[in-house]
Amino acid sequence: MQLTKGVEQGICIIVLLATQESSAPLASDEISRRLGVSPSYMKKITRKLVVQGVVVSVPGNNGGISLAKAATDITLLDVIEAMEGPIRMYPDTGLISLAFHEGRYAQKGQELLRSVFSQGDRLLVEYFSKVTAADLLKEGLGMSDLPTLNWNRETLSDVLDKEQDDFK
Amino acid sequence: MQLTKGVEQGICIIVLLATQESSAPLASDEISRRLGVSPSYMKKITRKLVVQGVVVSVPGNNGGISLAKAATDITLLDVIEAMEGPIRMYPDTGLISLAFHEGRYAQKGQELLRSVFSQGDRLLVEYFSKVTAADLLKEGLGMSDLPTLNWNRETLSDVLDKEQDDFK
DNA sequence: TTCTAATTGGATATATAATATCCATAATGG
């Protein structure tokens, strides 16, 4: 019942991209350094986000990945499904049918369980589809308008400090 | 994000016990035959249900396991937690802290994610704690008063057929 | 055009957890 580590990594990637200058795609090699995994592995992870349609990629020189849409339109569900596929809690191995093979109630019981668990699935889908990347950033940073920077050079703190200075 | 096969096995066990004559404990060896696993493995599974407090066991001759409480008081959450422990979706490896190490927002972001996911956990707990074994049996069998039988000898269909005949 | 930097995709290794079994021990009823 635990989400995979990939979900956590995916969230980090989205956060990085959401605060990245839109003009400059972020190279997955850079992300891999930051998250402490190999460049080749990070490419596998980012690829999943591309396939899901949350991220777009451009190969070649000065290439990399960037968000495919606004942070307000990217949800936690997107990230989870990118990494794990559709949410399906029930491990449907047909055991009910096997166990109660002789009885005519096996089929009915099997269907009942499926519907009970898929109702649970729906609860999660509903919940996670309402949590957007923008929500996370807003609450996490305590500000509504996102700062943008180039993660290849700067850190988030640098930018936030600078803005604070401007405010004074 | 999938529940383990053990949950499905646990559900089958509860269903068997719920329709078992209360006077006669059901031997786990009998259950193992029905679910198609080895007796030794089945004992591991049933043990989890005992530890969780949904099932009681008596060793020795004519021993076995039986429900520790009424089917109306046994929930899907009980079975799930017996098999997998508390529901915790978030794979908290501290990656956020690692990735945004330099920034002062890492801590805040980490806590935010934890709370977001534990809210998801609560949704599931709430839902699964409301689905009882009695609900499953009632809907699965289409009747409210549960038939009881001895699974060592009979099958569920036998009993239900018999009752149907009585009704005529 | 050629070089470099980047994604893509296939093959594969490693780690971890789930699944499963065996065996020795303890407990219970006849």
Place this chain on the structure above:
DNA sequence: CCATTATGGATATTATATATCCAATTAGAA
């Protein structure tokens, strides 16, 4: 005492997640 059953430890097997390497492709820049 004997047969039967649960308990607990050790361990094997399988599946999945995690991770890496390498060859191929694509795009921009010199």
